[in-house]
Amino acid sequence: MLRRQRRAYLQEGPPSAALRRNRIDRLLAMVLDNIDEYVDALVGDFGTRSRTGVLFAEVMGMLTTIEHTRAHIDRWMRPRNPKPLARLYGIRAQVRPTPLGVVGIIGPWNFPLQLVVVPAAAAFAAGNRVMIKMSEITARTAELTRRLAPDYFDPAELAVVTGGPDIAAAFSELPFDHLFFTGSTRVGRLVQRAAAANLVPVTLELGGKNPVVVSPDADLERAAARIARARLINGGQVCVSPDAVFVPGDRVDAFVAAARIAFHDLMPEIAGNDDYTACVDQANYERVLGLVEDARARGARVEDVVPRGETLPDPDRRKIAPTIVRDVTGDMAIAAEEIFGPVLVVRPYSTLGEVVDALNAGPAPLVAYWYGPGGAGFDDFVRRTRSGGVSRNDFALNMFPEDAPFGGVGDSGMGAYRGKAGFDTFTHYRTVVGTDLPFVITSMAAPPYGAALRRGIDIALRRARRRTHRRLNP
Template identity: 65%
Template sequence: MSTAERPLDTVAVSRDELVAVLDRQRKAFVADGPANLATRLNRIDRLLAMVLDNTDAFVDAMAADFGTRSRAASLFTEVVGMIPVIEHTRANVAKWMRPTTMMRAGRLFGLRAEVEVAPLGVVGIIGPWNFPLNLVVLPASAAFAAGNRVMIKMSEVTPRTAELMRTTAPKYFDALELDVTTGGPDVAAAFSTLPFDHLFFTGSPSVGAMVQRAAAQNLVPVTLELGGKNPVVVAPGADVTRSAARIAQARMVNGGQVCVCPDYVFVPDDRVESFVDVAAATWRGMFPAIISNADYCSSVNEANFDRVVSLIDDARANGARVDVIAPPGEALPDRTSRKIAPTIVRGIDDTMRIAAEEVFGPVLTVMGYSHLADVIDHINARPAPLVAYWYGPDGDDFRHFIRNTRSGGVARNDFAAQMIPSAAPFGGVGRSGMGAYHGKAGFDTFSHQRTVVGTDLPFSMTGSAAPPFSRPMRAYADLSLRMARRRTNRRLRASGRNA
């Protein structure tokens, strides 16, 4: 057994210990009151410094957890990508914190109304294994921006990264501000039952459903960042050579272990062979070697390796055409390195597991189509994906596709393009997630919009709702009802849709 595969003991805690941490953080939150701007910015800065000061250690830990994961891959996907999002949040916290004044004219008469943005309290974050650093730091930065305390449960699938985070965080944070927990599924299950003020989870839909059920016991609101089978449409007017190359490259990010990776591709019937040829050539150019290639990311563990291999085997056994793009002389898949060659699967049907399961590996399903309507029907007959891809011009077909499909986001002509704007919300819909973060969406996720209204008027504006009801008040109610009916009916007649 290699060093990368050897089990690592992590510090596990009991539910009682977790409850104690939560209780201490909540008491500190109440005692200190809402965090001011300086405190929020300082926490964001310390969080970013924790990552930047220890980048090499985190990169090494993730490489050991995965078996093979290059420094460049971890830098780009884990560290560099989070910086602009955090900097955007930091630059806008002061603006986002400001209360919103309402009914300004009412102030002349002694009526003041505003909506203040209040922190929730203590936020729980359950992190995934595919990006074990990025996907806990980004939600934590948003929670800090909103003025909250944070508890993080790291993924047990990447234990070295989890342990490093646990031992590094106390050098930058008091446990009353940020606490990091490690441990196995039992700890994660206990963590999800805690009475947080908000619970944020990134992972699979199946585990997300369990987290939501556990949180519901305490009526804890949840944000679920999940995944799904992300469809790709190569439009009739697309440059197939460019599209196939970009899609093939995108499938190989983090060894295909990305929730926004393209999963299955629709290509015009008469261009399928060209697409497959270019995709295969692209992979051959990217990976002249795989087993010894430090840039070729391994499956994170044997369980995921076996799951992806079994999806391919099941498709092949049930009649699919499977093209394995392996370098000459290499026998893949290779269990020792946990590497699976880039693979194209064609001719799938609903009897095959790969038709419904998210692959999360270096496998791309390719299907032909004649009519865009058939593509839209196929996508709409399945759970909404986290992202839908379109390769081709921004024309009527693309806009029709957007209007008539449902997904967390849409990207055209490039991988994860919907995540390029730092201010853009990121999140799924339906089975691919619930809620959003990044930019102001993250700040709002971890905030409460609290309406505050006060009156110095010499009379009660709402006291008329209490009996006894005077004749003028009854007449006013009847008049308001008649006027509302007339307005509504007039609008319906004008629209020509008066049922």
């Protein structure tokens, strides 16, 4: 597949803007023409997942971003001319956005459709061919995409690969021109290691323990209700889901009480409720329960918010009740591992400086949350912490602007996409310079070197030294 795509790219060269838009339109058509099949597959993969939630999160969530990308292709493709000074010396130069060639995309299981379609659209916008490795955990969605792709694309444009970890490992080892991965930090390290053998550049969209700070002057009930609602999105299986909530110590009890009420109000029924997303498979169900039980055994206070008359957790439906965990210590697995389930850790704090120090002592998260007014405290929090993005008073608000880049830093990822950042990720900016002057501008760089050149260098260095020291000692 890779050889076919690379051969086609080299033979046909960079595609026109019209062809790039056409490829994006066919990608959208593949999804929109088969929307009912996709919803059935996505619901079937999770066992329990809201059909409305699937449409909103998987499909509606991609449309504005892709339409923005499509609308700006002509502008982003234009070469950039250098500053006029070069032209005064008879030099004609351009910086030309050039496709990389063939892009590999490895998708996750939590949003297995959106998180391959959006980067594929960005890669098409930049003029590339695309190969996608779908997650084997969401096998129905993977197989449907593999089956539909040939109806909309020549395999030399887009190819879809399915299979288990062995296929994923082989896919990661291919000599792509760029490899894009969304998933866990642990697997991201393996992907980068495999790509490094061929010096393939990678974009890693990972996750992390996204912190939430409830400021001392926040509306506590409103903050608790919003955080509880955010934690239930996709059953907590979201890379930007709030993970650990830092609350002023004297307000922790009130926050927990408000969160408990919010969970009850949002989900008065869980077992038979299709709006309550199940853990995607047995392994993840047992992993989340294992984190909670480890914390409980080591002394944490654990509160399951179970609707009256229900027995949870439910191994048959793979459903876990909203759970609040307090008194977490560093020896508990839940303190370090991303939860990826409907479990909320609540931690007390005395000062905001204490929270900043705690966050900076660990890996940088994908997003940091602040609930409360803006102002000096919020600005100081943003300035002194490190994260992929920051959202205040709402869930994943940093992903809302369609022209804003999205990506992590450190353990939460490298590189970015969405908007112009996606186009840039899959583009090489190639500098093309030429001259028709009757002499060689750079001849002074070649030997033999005369006395005049040495005198010129001495003068330039003296001037540079004086200029530098004037700035250091104004």
